[in-house]
Amino acid sequence: MKKITINSIDEMKDFGNKIGNLFKGSETICLYGDLGAGKTHLTKFIGEGMGIRDYITSPTFSILNIYEGTINLNHFDLYRLENQGDFDDFGFDEYLFSEDVNIIEWPERIRDYLPKDIIEIKIEKTSENSRTLLISTTNPEKFDYILEMI
Ligand SMILES: Nc1ncnc2c1ncn2[C@@H]1O[C@H](COP(=O)(O)OP(=O)(O)O)[C@@H](O)[C@H]1O
Ligand SMILES: [Mg+2]
Structure with missing residues (x-):
């Protein structure tokens, strides 16, 4: 478990830009908070x-937004997912088990469907602009190229 202190939105941007740049595909990041x-x-x-290049925003009315790039980014926001079973009924699992990068907000909603190799980041708000990030993974060897850089 790594703990990182972020003091401003600019520091969050630096952190996000840095890890995004390390991704090769087939990474799943679960964001808790x-x-x-x-x-x-x-x-x-x-x-x-x-x-x-697209502007990434909150997928308020959709569960999944797909952004195309050299590596595609699947951005899941499961806040409004009512039943875990809906997730594969609607075919979202096809995206999750691909070679894209997946970032999942509210991963708690699909606890039983999550891939086995994931990176978990828990964001805690400590003040208006400060955050603590708790970072862990289910497979430290696989994600070594990310963990050693943060
Ligand atoms: N260091 C920081 N990192 C991330 N967001 C921050 C930070 N400081 C302030 N904020 C603000 O907190 C809010 C976070 O909103 P958002 O990213 O939509 O949260 P969530 O998706 O977890 O609901 C935004 O209004 C953002 O400007
Ligand atoms: Mg959100």
């Missing part, structure tokens, strides 16, 4: 680091 923690902002900054 309350509403307003900064999950969507971090997603946007990771997307920038991956070279995604």
